[in-house]
Every structure is written in C-alpha cells, then in structure tokens.
Amino acid sequence: MPTDAPATGxxxxxxxxxxxxxxxxxxxxxxxxxxxxxxxxxxxARRSLFTQSLRAAYGLGRSAxxxxxxxxxxxxxCLVALIIVAVAVGTGMxxxxxxxxxxxxxxxxxxxxxxAAQAPVSVSRDLRFRTVPLYFSRxxxxxxxxxxxxxxxxxxxxxxxxxxxxxxxxxxxLAKLDFTDQTKGxxxxxxxxxxxxxxxxxxxxxxxxxxxxxxxxxAAVIAAFTVxxxxxxxxxxxxxxxxxxxxxxxxxxxxxxxxxxxxxxTFLGATPATASPEPVDPSTAAGTVALLVALAVAAGCFLFxxxxxxxxxx
Amino acid sequence: xxxxxxxxxxxxxxxxxxxxxxxxxxLPVLLIVISIVxxxxxxxxxxxxxxxxxxxxxxxMVPLIGVIAGTGAIGPEIDDSSxxxxxxxxxxxxxxxxxxxxxxxxxxxxxxALPTLVxxxxxxxxxxxxxxxxxxxxxxxxxxxxxxxxxxxxxxxxAVVFGLVYALVWEALLGSLVDGVKTLSIQQWALAxxxxxxxxxxxxxxxxxxxxxVLLVVVTAGATWFAAQRLRSLTLAGEE
Numbered sequence: 001m002p003t004d005a006p007a008t009g010x011x012x013x014x015x016x017x018x019x020x021x022x023x024x025x026x027x028x029x030x031x032x033x034x035x036x037x038x039x040x041x042x043x044x045a046r047r048s049l050f051t052q053s054l055r056a057a058y059g060l061g062r063s064a065x066x067x068x069x070x071x072x073x074x075x076x077x078c079l080v081a082l083i084i085v086a087v088a089v090g091t092g093m094x095x096x097x098x099x100x101x102x103x104x105x106x107x108x109x110x111x112x113x114x115x116a117a118q119a120p121v122s123v124s125r126d127l128r129f130r131t132v133p134l135y136f137s138r139x140x141x142x143x144x145x146x147x148x149x150x151x152x153x154x155x156x157x158x159x160x161x162x163x164x165x166x167x168x169x170x171x172x173x174l175a176k177l178d179f180t181d182q183t184k185g186x187x188x189x190x191x192x193x194x195x196x197x198x199x200x201x202x203x204x205x206x207x208x209x210x211x212x213x214x215x216x217x218x219a220a221v222i223a224a225f226t227v228x229x230x231x232x233x234x235x236x237x238x239x240x241x242x243x244x245x246x247x248x249x250x251x252x253x254x255x256x257x258x259x260x261x262x263x264x265x266t267f268l269g270a271t272p273a274t275a276s277p278e279p280v281d282p283s284t285a286a287g288t289v290a291l292l293v294a295l296a297v298a299a300g301c302f303l304f305x306x307x308x309x310x311x312x313x314x
Numbered sequence: 315x316x317x318x319x320x321x322x323x324x325x326x327x328x329x330x331x332x333x334x335x336x337x338x339x340x341l342p343v344l345l346i347v348i349s350i351v352x353x354x355x356x357x358x359x360x361x362x363x364x365x366x367x368x369x370x371x372x373x374x375m376v377p378l379i380g381v382i383a384g385t386g387a388i389g390p391e392i393d394d395s396s397x398x399x400x401x402x403x404x405x406x407x408x409x410x411x412x413x414x415x416x417x418x419x420x421x422x423x424x425x426x427a428l429p430t431l432v433x434x435x436x437x438x439x440x441x442x443x444x445x446x447x448x449x450x451x452x453x454x455x456x457x458x459x460x461x462x463x464x465x466x467x468x469x470x471x472x473a474v475v476f477g478l479v480y481a482l483v484w485e486a487l488l489g490s491l492v493d494g495v496k497t498l499s500i501q502q503w504a505l506a507x508x509x510x511x512x513x514x515x516x517x518x519x520x521x522x523x524x525x526x527x528v529l530l531v532v533v534t535a536g537a538t539w540f541a542a543q544r545l546r547s548l549t550l551a552g553e554e
Contacts, residue, residue: 069475076483109482117475215389218474219382220337226482227341230374231348234366241365242356275369 046144049135053152057118058159066121073114074160077107081164085171095181096172100189101270103168104161104196108257111200112225114160115153119204120217122149128212132309146305153205157197165189188268196260199294200225202301203256209308228255233275240276248274249282253290259297262290318405318413325417329386338382338421341375342429349433363438364516367430367448372501376426376455377481383421384463385473387414388541392548393471401548408542415464415538422456442513451508451517458500458534465537468544496520503530 052061058074059067081103088096104111126132135145169186173179207224208217232255239247252258252274264270266287272279282290330338349366356362388411391397400410430452434445462480466473488495489502496502497520505519506526519526 065471069472107487109487113475113478113482116478117472213390215385215393215474216334216382218478219378219385222478222482223341223378226374226378227344230370231344234370235348235352237365237369238352238356238362241361 042139042141042144045138045140046148049140049145049148050152050155053122053149054155056121057152057156069117070114073110073117074163076110077160077164078167080107081167081171085168085175089171089175093175095177096168099270100165100168100185101192101264101268102273103164103189104193105257105261105273107164108229109226111157111161111196112222115157115200115204116218116221116225118156119153119201119208119221120211120214122153123205123209124212124214124217127209128214142306142309146302146309150201150205150302150305153201154197157201158194161193161196162190165193185269188264188270192260192264192268192270195263195291195294198298199256199259202298206301206304206308209305225256229257231255232258236275240274240280245280246283248276248280249286252282253286253293256297259290259294262287263294267291315406315409316412317416318409321400321405321410321413322417324400325387325414326421328390329383329417329421334386338379338425341379342425345371345375345429345433346436349436353437358438358441360438360442360444360514360516363434363441363444364448364512366437367434367444368505368517371426371430371433372448372452372455372505373486375429376422376452376504377459377485377501379426380422380456380459381463381474381477381481383418383425384460385467385477387418387460387464387467389467389471389473392468397548401545407545411464411468411538411542411545415461415541418460418464419457422460423453427453427456442516444512444516447508447512447517450511451504454507454530455500455504458503458530461534461537461541462500465541465544468541468548493520497525498529500530500533502526 055061058070084097087093098106126135132145136142165186169182172182203224204221207221211217211220232251235251236248239245239251249262249272252262261270261273262282265272265282266284272281274280345366348370352362352366388397391400401407427449431445431449434440434448438444440446463473463477466477470476484495485499485501489499502519502521503526505517506521506523507530508517509519510523511517521529
C-alpha cells in the first residue's frame, strides 16, 4: 500500500488532474453467466463427503499405489475366512473351526493396520495441504465434516470386519451346517463388529487428526492399539500366574480390543480371548463397564474431533 | 568418513524434534510404570519379569520404536522432497545412510534397551541376570530393526505401514502360529543372544546363537548396503 500511494498521486498531479477523481470503482459486467441451477445444499455436501471418504478408505478413485495397502489388508481378511470355510467344507466338519465372534480377535493386527493406514489418509492430508478451510468455505459445517469422516471410517471398518463374517456364514450355509446356530453366531458377531468399527474409527481419527504427517500418524495410531494390548496381555498373564482370575477381565478395560472382547464375552456369547492359558470369563460388571467405556470413548473421540476442527487451520 | 555430524544433528531433530520425543517417551514410561505397579503387587519374581520384558518390552515396544526411529530417520525427508537439499551437498550417500543409521540405532536403543534394563532391575533386581539379558537382546534388536526399517524408508512411501506389517503380522501373528516363521524373525535372533546370558531358562529363543548372529549381521549389513544403493539412484516423485 505505501508504495502504491505516491505512484497514483504523482500520476494524478502530473497528468490529467480533472479525470482522476471521476474514475470511480466500477464492477464491469463482462458477460459471465450466473449459476441458476439447483443448489444441492448441506445434506448433499455431507453425503458426498461421506461417499468420497469411504471410497478413499479403500483407495478407490486414487492412484494404484494407494490402493495397495487397503486392498492387501482386505484381501488377507477375506482370504483367511475363505481358507477356514474351505477346510471346514473339505473335511466335512459339523461346525466351523472357530466362532464368528473370534474372527476379529484373531485377525486384530490386520484391523489395527487398516485403521492405522487409512485414518491418516482420511484426515491428515486435509490438514497437511490446508484443504480444511476450503471445505468450510462451502455450506459444510464442522459437524457435517466430522460426522461424515467418522461415519465413513466406521463404515469402512465395518466392511472390513463384516465381509469375512459373511464369507464364513455363506460357506457355513453351503456346507449345510445348522441354520439357527450359524445365523445366531453371525448376528452376534455383526453386532460386535459394529461396536468395534465405531470404537476403532473414533480412536484412529482422533489421533490422526492431531498430526499432519501421515507417517507419524500411522505409527501413533498403531501404537495406541498395540501398546495397550501388549501391556494388558502381559498383565493378564501375570494375573493368571498369581491366580487372581477376577483381575483379568478388569485389565482388559485398558485396551481397545480388550473392551470389545469383554463386551462380546459378556453379552454376545463369545469365548474370551484373554492372554491366559485358558479363557477366563470377565464378570458381568466388567462386561457392562466395558460396554459403557467403549461407548464413552467413541463419543469422546467424536467430541474431541469437533473441538479439533474449531480452528480450521493447523 | 562414515559419520557426518550435521546430518546426524538434522536426523536427530527430525526424529525427536517438537513433541515427537515426548510421544516416544510415553512407551518407556508406560513400561516402567507397569513394572513399578507389578513389583508392588507381586514382588520380585523371575517368571513375571520374563513375561513382562519378553511379552511387552521386546515384542511390542522395541519393534514399534524401531519403526518410528528407523523410518522417521529418512522417510519424511523423501516424502516432502527436502532430501534433495541434502543429496545436493558433497556428502557421499553411503555416509548419509550410515549416519542416519547410527542416529536411528541410538534413538531406538536409548528409548527401548535402556528402559528395559531399568524395568528389569525394578521388577526383579536382575535376578537370573534377566534385566541384562533382555536389555542386551533389546539393544541387539535395535540395531537390526533400525537398519531394516531405514531400508524400508528408502524403498517405499508406505514404509511405516510395511514396517508394521512385518512387526505385527509376520513376527507377532504368523510367528505365534507357524514355527518356521520364527527362524526369520529379528525378535527371535535377538532373544538367542539374550538366551546366552539369562539364567534359569526364562529367556527362550527358537534359533541357535550362531545362526542368529550370522543372520543379524547379514540383515543389518545387507539392509544398510541396499539403502545406500537406493539413495544413490533415488527418484523423487510428487504426492500421489
């Protein structure tokens, strides 16, 4: 500004002094057409953000390189289910070699890796390339952005955890296993998978939204899942050796997968996957508290994300 | 010249700068807090010490810190292309890799082997020499993990993911199901070294010490050499 002012002043005084004040600011109509079409509004923007984020979680609509990790992890999840079904059918078993509810517990590293790899894809890049302010310059509100991202990540996780269950279920029915038994187990596992998706998506997104660096986000998310699991497993092993079986269920409250395990062992008829030589059922109180803690953590992560985006920049 | 102080300083800052050191510090602090609690509740017990140090410190903490330090030493620089400013300097690329490796090994050992030693003394006062055995195993594992993950950092942009796939799926998941996998696991090689020191049969490895030593040396040297080769012919690409 200070460099401009003397320039216009000198041209005004040396040149045509009478014309300078007459040149008022005018916006010329240079013939651009106005947009008269329908305005699709907030709901549409929210739905689009949800679909785009869900597709991005599996690398759809992105480069071939970014399709590799999610496709690989999804492939492992389904392949193991296929092998189990093939073995069960091939050897003529009268039930599947594992419960539906056990599946996510056995393959937890794959689920950890999926959320760790894809949560930063969903939120960190928007932060790193400063596209978040662009979203909020549209009719999208903070609540829309957060709920669309959260719902998309939870749905992606549900697809990851429920598809292999579906493979197992279809395989079991084709093998003519008992229909009511299988349907009951399948339905129970689906409920558990839904809770798992909700909880894991919340934790993953909340941590990933803290860092604009993708690599560091991946490591931080995986640490949040595996470190409590490792610590809790070690403590459960010690509690078993000390014959303190009541403590085992309560220790599980301190790890995300332990929460899910407690809930499904208490309410969904699953065999607990505690780190002890034999499974130890958590008390009903530990199961109920686990359910409450899981829901509270998911809600807490959502509220945290809302707070996180109050300032749209870094 | 194999060590370049400026490169070392920059790498150290990349791994530990800003709040990253605090986050890295969380893991050792957690280990020591758990150790104090367990010691207070259970008392000194070799079995418990072996469970906690083997199950948590060596199986979870060391690989995780190895991934963060190993890939963090070079990954972010390649990711945002700022490595070109380093490569444009008259520093031999093997020197760059070796310096980064030294820093990564130092960070991993400082944040994993040292706390393991402290936790071992808290848990059992070095009974059956478990504290020293596990700390040494952690230190040996630090070197191999750092070299391996540093190499991954030069190969792929998704190095963190692939590093974690190795640590979690290969070593932890498949290692507990398929016995043959344990032969090709840095964790087991490091445990073989610890087995030699620990008494009372608490430190157990599935690999014999001579084999483990050879494999450790081969992997560390091979990964470092390959990383240097990769850096010599590095192509930079934009964000996908």
